[in-house]
Amino acid sequence: MKRYDAIVIGAGHNGLTAAAYLARAGKSVVVLERRPVIGGAAVSEELYPGFTYSSCSYVSSLMRPEIMRGLDLPRYGLQIIPYEGILTILPDGDYLASYSDPDLTRRENLRHSKRDAEAFGRFSLEVLRQCRFIKPMLLMTPPDPTSFKLDDIRGLIWMGRKFADLSERQMYDVMRFWTMSCADFLDEYFESEAVKGQLAGSSIIGTALGPRSPGSAYILLHHYMGEVDGDIGAWGYARGGMGAISRALAGAAQAHDCEIRTEAEVSQIIVKGGKAVGVALADGEEVYGTAIVSNLDPKRTFLKLMPLEHLDDTFIDQVRNFKIRGSSGKLNIALDGWPEFIAKPPIPAPLYSSIQIHRTLDDLERAYDDWKNGMWSRHPYLDIVIPSGLDPTMAPPGKHYMSVFVQYVPPKLKDGPWDDAKRSAFADTVIDTLAEICPNIRDLILHMQVRSPWDLENEVGLTEGNIFQGELTLDQLMFNRPFPGYAQYRGPLRRLYMCGSCTHPGGGVMGAPGANAAREILKDFKRRILR
């Protein structure tokens, strides 16, 4: 029977990234995917004829350019098309657009506040400073501050040096930034609700925190630290949908003879002699390998696939306490034509930007309150994109694909489990909200896919439907991600590794966790810990 050098459980983008790096290093690798499609939450699906849905993740910025280059992803079909910025539509038909051109953005902000027009520059500079500080840490294994190993000490010294390079005031700012709330951070710069509301969106997407929760400022940074062609903070569409990223990663892996098997559900990790040695599939097949690499979130890996008798109680507690709260839902809509918005910016921003419905910080906090009460937000935050505007391959000519990301949506409702009736009521809330800024939306809908966090958990396998595979708060970042003591991609058993977004540096279609995990696994091969 064939024994692989590495078995990757789950063909999410991080699993595929890890597999590609391992295969490229000459290892024999197999990726086992439960679903018929690869990509996890980075997928393109044709759920209505002629339309391509980026049915989960929908825009790209965080995917590390080092990985795109390193794995030669453009050669396997990856193209990222940058878009302009954000168009916030206010209830009265006014709007606030942000453009790639700073003069235009300034003039736009000026219509809302004299101070904010200028403060926007100050704010962007500060966020850029924070990004510059964190960026080099994305593709490094977080050093463990409690360890005396050479690698850890070296890593800590490097981080200390980096910190020492900052000015005194910047050091304070870094520490403040990582712990403060997004609302407090924005209040330091801005006075206009439109400006604050627009920027606050980035601090709540995907997280079960409100804009006034401490730690939410970091979420904003997490959405800003990506780049498109060196333009930090810019976002774009993967041509052909987010599945194009997964397909390119798979292409890169397969070019080095990596096997990718779909409809191959892993039901258990096989442990022998205290080591992970293989996996058992749902159909009874057993696959053996040297390194067992899980792309799944820790709750699934350790509470569902791992026979619990191999784990000690302290570790199980850590897994159970891991915060992975679902907070967002999504509508994927096939449109019969171009949706008309009530705002008419001089530059056709709906085509070039993501679109938000205006929400004040207070609105967002109220929306979060609904979530806490076990309800989807009655006045949700919507992040709308129409990828077919810049990428005509996403829909038939004259028709459009619209992705509507919805925050906040709980995985468990207070009045019982998610069902078709609730899903439909949820969709009504979203469409009603959407109709406030896009009156002809109902007439255009050809098909609609509605996804609650519950659906995300059951289809894609993200526990509670958390898009980041675990909250991005300081207690679960860096050497704390996913848990203290296990932040270097190695699990509690020998030969068991983690490579999903639950590991450093976290969620988003970034690829960095997968690349970092592969690097650690290859290190263990080299040290003959794995053989």
Added chain:
Amino acid sequence: MSEAITSDFLMKTPFHARTAPLCLSGKWGRWAGYSSVDCFYSVTEEYFAVRTAASLFDMSPMIKYRVTGRDAARFVNRLITRDIGACPPGHGLYVCWCDGDGKLIEDGTVFRLAENDFQINTAEHNFCWFEDTALGLDVTIADVSEEFAALALQGPLSRLVLERLGLTGIEAMPYFGLAWFTLDEAPLLVSRTGFTGDLGYELWIEPGRAEMLWDRLMAAGKDYRLTPIGAAALEMVRIEAGLIEIGFDYIGAEAALRESRKRSPYELGLGWLVDLKKSYFVGKRALAEEKRRGGPRWRLVGLEIEGNKPAIESFIYRGRTEVGHVTSAMWSPTLKKNIAIAVLEAPYATPKADLWAEIWHPRELEIRKINAPCRVVRRPFYDPPRRKA
């Protein structure tokens, strides 16, 4: 669907209807969100018009603030490093302002229109900074950029043009003086200021009367070779005049991403603008401390370089050690010298230092490296007596 970008992407200045038909070169640039002519026909022709006759430059995109109120003078004195007491009403002052660490935010001009009525002219937006500085003071700060169209009339014959225009008393106007006139019933503010280092004036009028002013000036200047000029020619004369420009010779403290790029006035040769004897101003403590420690690490200097190849973006060496870099450089047609403004480490910012510039010069698509000896010289490089006379 497929909507095109149809809006006015860049704004047009009040003189656009006059300048656009004259812009034969098709060379336009961007300035503070406006379309701005880079060169009308020939940079050389425009350059020589400034130095030998008279030139007209549309400086409307410049950012202007009006500061009024009981505490306006106190505000300005808290903002700038110079003493505003030295500037009576009806006069202007070249000034700079710093952040709390004594790092330069910008340099610009202040016009004292009345005891407590000021106009501050800047290249960058400063509204937030000014408002923050005004905290607790009884002042109103307004961005009046779009309330004035502005032209720079510069050159040795500029005074004759204004005399011909009928501005009586213009010959008596002192350097950095201000005067009000009425032209075709429109109030016209004239300041004897400029960015050319030559005799010259700046004219400020309401935007609705901008084309009238342009037409009247062009008619008055007909016999004096009054020539519209673009930003390229202005860039040449401002380097000759040794004037520094934000974004080229330094990065403003509010715009600097890297802490190490911020500069103090002492580093930029603006020490003469810092009055440590006057009452508190923003950055005073830090600047006093910097002076006490013997000055900062860097110095902005003028360089004369051998040969005739402009030392654009060159590194400056002493022996084999890199000691600085050029921020602005040109061949000066008036001085017949190869000049540059450069930032050097303080110990080498002296005429005695034995320096050389590494110049990469393209020659028919092939880039040649030239090591040209250079020496530190006084700025301004060119300073005709008529500038202040």
